[in-house]
Amino acid sequence: MTQIRAAEAGDVGALAEIQVAAGAAFRTVGLGxxxxxPVPTDEQYLGYVRDGRAFVLADGAVPVGFVLVDLVDGAAHVEQLSVAPSHARRGLGARLIDHVDGWAAARRLPALTLCTFRDVPWNAPYYARLGFVEIGTPGPGLAALLRAEAAFGLDPATRVAMRRPVRPA
Ligand SMILES: CC(C)(COP(=O)(O)OP(=O)(O)OC[C@H]1O[C@@H](n2cnc3c(N)ncnc32)[C@H](O)[C@@H]1OP(=O)(O)O)[C@@H](O)C(=O)NCCC(=O)NCCS
Structure with a gap:
């Protein structure tokens, strides 16, 4: 049985393994x-764990997916979402997003946001099916993230910022 819980310090190794395994899918779309x-360092993952902004989806005792959340422009920003290929395409990513929705609602945040690839099937088209829409004019925090991505080498034309309102309780 799968369940979502707050990530713990002991999960950090598993988070890195999941992110590496899930990220391999980008090889199939020319984004090797x-x-x-490199995935985040242990210390970077631990920052999210300590702040209560990392959530793990576990199959029994084994982490198989996770989400990391930042606060950007007053919204819950999905910084990373990864599901292990062994457990992909079972709706677990959508469950993690819904968990963030509940987390955001408890903090009276208005929305979830994320930055993702416009044309990768499991990125923007997937999030659009989950109810996210493209942000026409990103706020200052998101705009800074997009600028940082571009400086890192991501072609801005391939990237999109998206938003989903937090759902009423
Ligand atoms: C994005 C991700 C978390 C989705 O997790 P998931 O548990 O498989 O998500 P769901 O089961 O809720 O939905 C998966 C949907 O993504 C799309 N998708 C996933 N893999 C795909 C693939 N290889 N080719 C085409 N579409 C794909 C499909 O629309 C799929 O729905 P379907 O199975 O009903 O067709 C997972 O694919 C992943 O970890 N990807 C690598 C990391 C990543 O891109 N993270 C997001 C960065 S913004």
Missing amino acids: WIADN
């Missing part, structure tokens, strides 16, 4: 360099 990109 994204797959090869």
Whole structure:
């Protein structure tokens, strides 16, 4: 049985493994360099754990997916969402997004946001099916994130910022 819980310090190794395994899918769409990109350091993952902004989806005791959340422009920003290929396409990513929705609602945040690839099937088209819409004019925090991505080498034309209102309780 799968359940979502707050991530713990002992999960950090599993988070890195899941992110590497999930990221391998980018090789199939000509984005191998994204797959090869280093995942966050243990200390970076731990920052989210300590702040209560990392959630793990566990199958029994085994983490198989996770989400990291930032606060950007007053919204819950999905910084990273990864589901292990062994557990992909079972709706677990959508469940993690809905968990963030509940987290945001409890903090009276108005929306979820994220930055993603416009044309990768499991990125913007997937999020659009989950109810996210493109943000026409990103706020200052999101605009800064998009600028940082571009400086890192991501072609801005391939990227999109999206938003989904937090659902009423
Ligand atoms: C995005 C991700 C978290 C989705 O997790 P998931 O548990 O598989 O999500 P769901 O089961 O809720 O939905 C998966 C949907 O993504 C799309 N998708 C996933 N893999 C796909 C693939 N290889 N080709 C085409 N579409 C794909 C499909 O629309 C799929 O729905 P379907 O199975 O009903 O067709 C997972 O694919 C992942 O970890 N990807 C790599 C990391 C990543 O891109 N993270 C998001 C960065 S913004």
